[in-house]
Amino acid sequence: MSDLLKVPTMEEFMAQGKQPEILFWVGSAGSFDDRAKKITRAFVKILNKANVDFAVLGTEESNTGDIAKRAGNEFLFQMQAVTNIEVLNAYDIKKIVTCDPHSFNCLKNEYPGLGGVYEVIHHTQYINELIASGRLKVEGDLYKGKKITFHDPCYLGRANNEYEAPRDVLKQTNAQLVEMKRHKRTALCCGAGGAQMFKEPEKGDKDVNVLRTEDALETRPDIIATGCPYCNTMMTDGVKAKEKEAEVKVLDIAELIANTLNL
Amino acid sequence: MQYLPNIIFAVALILGFGYFAKNVKKLIRNIKLGQDVDVSDNKSERFKNMARIALGQSKMVRRPVSGVLHVIVYVGFIIINIELLEIIIDGLFGTHRIFSSLGTAYGFLIGTFEVLALLVLISVTVFWVRRNIIKLKRFWKSEMKGWPKNDGNFILYFEMVLMSLFLIMNATDVHFQAMNSGNVISQYIAPLFSGLPETTLHIIERGAWWLHILGILVFLNYLYFSKHLHILLAFPNTYFGKLKPKGQFNNLEAVTKEVKLMMDPNVDPFAAPEEGAEDVEPAKFGASDVQDLNWVQLLSAYTCTECGRCTSACPANLTGKKLSPRKIMMDTRDRLEEVGKNIDANNGEFKDDGKQLLGDYITHEELWACTTCNACVEECPVSIDPLSIILEMRRYLVMEQSAAPTELNTMMTNIENNGAPWAYNQMDRLNWKDE
Numbered sequence: 279m280s281d282l283l284k285v286p287t288m289e290e291f292m293a294q295g296k297q298p299e300i301l302f303w304v305g306s307a308g309s310f311d312d313r314a315k316k317i318t319r320a321f322v323k324i325l326n327k328a329n330v331d332f333a334v335l336g337t338e339e340s341n342t343g344d345i346a347k348r349a350g351n352e353f354l355f356q357m358q359a360v361t362n363i364e365v366l367n368a369y370d371i372k373k374i375v376t377c378d379p380h381s382f383n384c385l386k387n388e389y390p391g392l393g394g395v396y397e398v399i400h401h402t403q404y405i406n407e408l409i410a411s412g413r414l415k416v417e418g419d420l421y422k423g424k425k426i427t428f429h430d431p432c433y434l435g436r437a438n439n440e441y442e443a444p445r446d447v448l449k450q451t452n453a454q455l456v457e458m459k460r461h462k463r464t465a466l467c468c469g470a471g472g473a474q475m476f477k478e479p480e481k482g483d484k485d486v487n488v489l490r491t492e493d494a495l496e497t498r499p500d501i502i503a504t505g506c507p508y509c510n511t512m513m514t515d516g517v518k519a520k521e522k523e524a525e526v527k528v529l530d531i532a533e534l535i536a537n538t539l540n541l
Numbered sequence: 542m543q544y545l546p547n548i549i550f551a552v553a554l555i556l557g558f559g560y561f562a563k564n565v566k567k568l569i570r571n572i573k574l575g576q577d578v579d580v581s582d583n584k585s586e587r588f589k590n591m592a593r594i595a596l597g598q599s600k601m602v603r604r605p606v607s608g609v610l611h612v613i614v615y616v617g618f619i620i621i622n623i624e625l626l627e628i629i630i631d632g633l634f635g636t637h638r639i640f641s642s643l644g645t646a647y648g649f650l651i652g653t654f655e656v657l658a659l660l661v662l663i664s665v666t667v668f669w670v671r672r673n674i675i676k677l678k679r680f681w682k683s684e685m686k687g688w689p690k691n692d693g694n695f696i697l698y699f700e701m702v703l704m705s706l707f708l709i710m711n712a713t714d715v716h717f718q719a720m721n722s723g724n725v726i727s728q729y730i731a732p733l734f735s736g737l738p739e740t741t742l743h744i745i746e747r748g749a750w751w752l753h754i755l756g757i758l759v760f761l762n763y764l765y766f767s768k769h770l771h772i773l774l775a776f777p778n779t780y781f782g783k784l785k786p787k788g789q790f791n792n793l794e795a796v797t798k799e800v801k802l803m804m805d806p807n808v809d810p811f812a813a814p815e816e817g818a819e820d821v822e823p824a825k826f827g828a829s830d831v832q833d834l835n836w837v838q839l840l841s842a843y844t845c846t847e848c849g850r851c852t853s854a855c856p857a858n859l860t861g862k863k864l865s866p867r868k869i870m871m872d873t874r875d876r877l878e879e880v881g882k883n884i885d886a887n888n889g890e891f892k893d894d895g896k897q898l899l900g901d902y903i904t905h906e907e908l909w910a911c912t913t914c915n916a917c918v919e920e921c922p923v924s925i926d927p928l929s930i931i932l933e934m935r936r937y938l939v940m941e942q943s944a945a946p947t948e949l950n951t952m953m954t955n956i957e958n959n960g961a962p963w964a965y966n967q968m969d970r971l972n973w974k975d976e
Contacts, residue, residue, distance in 0.1 A: 283974055285971070285974045287971070304970075304973075306960075306961040306962055306963070308973070309961070309965075309970045309971070309972075309973060310961055310963055310965045310969075310970075310973075311963075315973040315976065318973055319973065322974075334971065336970060336971040337967060337968050337970045337971055339960075339970060340960030340961075340967070341956045341960050341961050341962065343956070345952065345956070345962055346952075346953055346956055347790060348790070348913050348932070348935075349935065349939060349945060349949050349952070349953065350827065350932065350934075350935030350936040350937075350938055350939035350940065350945065351936075351939045351940065351945070351953055352792070352793045352796045352826065352827075352936055352940065353796050353799070353800070353826075353940060354953055354956060354957060356792065356793075356796050356797060356800040357800055357803075357804075357957075358956065358960070360800055360801075360804055383786075383788040383789070386786075387785065387786055387788055387789035388789060388790065388792060391792045392792060392797065432788075432912070432913075432914040432915060432916075433788050436787055436788075436914070436915040436916065436918075436919050437786060437787045437788025437789075437915055438786050438787075438788055439786070463919050464854065464916075464919075466856055466859070466914075466916070467856040467912045467914035467916065469856060469860075469912060470912070471912040471913050471914050472911050472912040472913030472914070473949055473952070474912050476948055476949055476951075476952040476962055477909070477946050477948040477949050477952075478946075478948065479860075479862070479910070480857070480862045480863065480864070480906055480909060480910040481861075481862065481863075481906075482857070482860045482861035482862040482910075483860060483861030484860040484861060485860065486856045486857070486859075486860050486912065489856070489859060489860055490856075
């Protein structure tokens with residue numbers, strides 16, 4: 279099916295003297311992590327379906343530096359930022375969409391101070407826009423009657439106060455949305471933020487992702503929906519740790535929509 | 542001799558306010574030890590935040606039980622203090638209930654105070670029960686041993702005693718009871734003292750009156766040494782609190798300069814430093830001690846009332862890790878106090894004591910357990926940002942000491958070399974398209 283994916287690069291747009299509607303920032307996880315790549319592909323299918331004129335940077339994209347910044351390496355962060363900004367500004371990018379709330383937050387809030395000013399939106403917000411403007415019609419009963427609980431990513435929710443867009447999109451699947459005890463601004467972190475994804479946790483009596491998975495399992499869901507590639511990995515591991523992988527799936531909102539549309 | 546009580550009262554007042562003023566000066570000096578930070582922007586938004594969060598207690602009531610009880614104590618505290626005005630005039634001029642000539646209005650005022658006093662008494666008792674009988678988890682974390690635990694209870698005892706004295710003073714005031722206006726609560730306490738001769742009643746009333754005002758002065762001076770400082774500092778702290786999205790961390794300007802130099806192809810890397818450049822101390826990246834933090838962060842340390850809402854929402858703490866955002870704030874205050882005392886003892890100069898906030902108070906283990914999820918920031922009812930302090934200390938560890946955990950060093954080397962946190966080739970970045 280991969281041959282059906284249309285993924286033009288900025289370089290190609292440039293060669294034709296055209297400008298895309300939007301730049302899709304794939305991010306490091308979305309480019310390299312096997313699980314996250316599926317989310318990337320699902321989102322591209324949606325973009326293709328809605329006939330969105332988008333482009334990616336491809337091999338010209340580099341890590342935002344977000345993780346380095348949160349690990350305390352401001353120097354590396356700014357090196358990455360300045361390099362990326364040079365590329366983005368050279369292509370005269372105005373609008374960016376990304377599936378990674380960490381890239382979203384970093385590009386939206388931390389790049390402007392270094393000369394990179396763009397309108398940045400999260401893919402759940404963008405899908406919501408596509409639906410609202412009628413460019414994307416979500417019809418299909420694949421998830422009808424299924425119970426879905428949404429895990430708020432910290433960097434979309436608390437960090438940037440976006441709680442509704444992902445829920446609005448989920449409603450389109452006709453599934454039954456159930457909230458965890460801790461949700462929206464009181465949502466518990468999956469445990470990956472602040473560079474924790476790349477190190478062993480400190481000594482404690484439990485892993486954060488297991489605790490968060492317990493929150494989710496309390497709602498007896500069929501599906502745990504995520505909006506972040508790191509959350510997805512953490513919750514998938516949590517479900518495995520709880521030996522529930524046969525009953526409970528962990529899927530990104532982009533995947534849920536792509537599946538509903540049978541893409 | 543007739544004026545002896547007036548003189549004693551005036552002296553008590555001067556000593557009480559004088560010592561408090563002295564400590565406030567010290568407080569301001571200590572806060573100013575922090576780095577400068579520009580918070581002069583968006584004045585109207587800042588005022589709104591102060592009005593909503595501090596004055597309006599909007600974040601307190603997110604936890605309804607403690608929130609509502611706190612609002613009662615807070616409103617009671619502010620309103621009952623109107624009574625202080627009368628007490629001060631009476632004390633200085635030897636009058637008795639100077640405002641009672643107001644008649645019904647006076648009765649209404651005192652009546653309101655009495656009802657509030659009772660409500661405060663009840664609320665404070667519930668607070669005490671929550672701390673000491675129910676033993677709410679957040680009040681029993683490891684950082685809440687010794688002084689912090691006692692401090693919390695002392696404040697409650699203070700308030701219980703002050704409210705009781707106010708009611709007893711009214712109950713034993715024969716003239717006031719005879720007015721039968723405004724004694725809505727104290728009329729039920731008065732019978733406890735019935736049968737006592739009027740002179741004894743008068744002695745009890747005077748005793749309660751004096752203990753009440755002296756108690757208030759002692760309580761005022763207790764603030765500087767206590768977490769209870771929040772009753773004053775919550776206002777500036779919510780005013781100066783972060784306005785940007787919670788996820789936005791500041792970009793270090795000192796780093797920006799260096800990065801710009803490195804990226805500028807016109808810079809001669811072998812150029813001799815400019816005249817006088819050797820004397821300029823290179824900027825220190827991040828924070829290892831309180832003086833490296835900015836003054837708003839230090840103000841926050843004094844504002845923290847150790848309620849522990851942050852810690853009770855922290856994913857690291859909930860899973861048994863050492864990190865507690867509350868402890869980060871308590872450590873910052875303790876170290877700042879230590880530095881302040883050092884300065885006092887050394888004629889206004891800080892003498893190196895071989896200690897610092899990092900290591901001696903806050904361990905590496907605590908800092909590396911943070912997921913930067915902002916749950917602590919979201920929870921704080923007075924706009925404290927413990928995460929910003931954690932980040933500054935991580936910056937020091939990584940950029941000044943290269944002391945990141947090994948796995949993070951690998952991750953950072955990967956980003957440096959291939960533009961991704963894993964060891965993948967930059968040229969493979971679009972391969973997902975064809976897989």
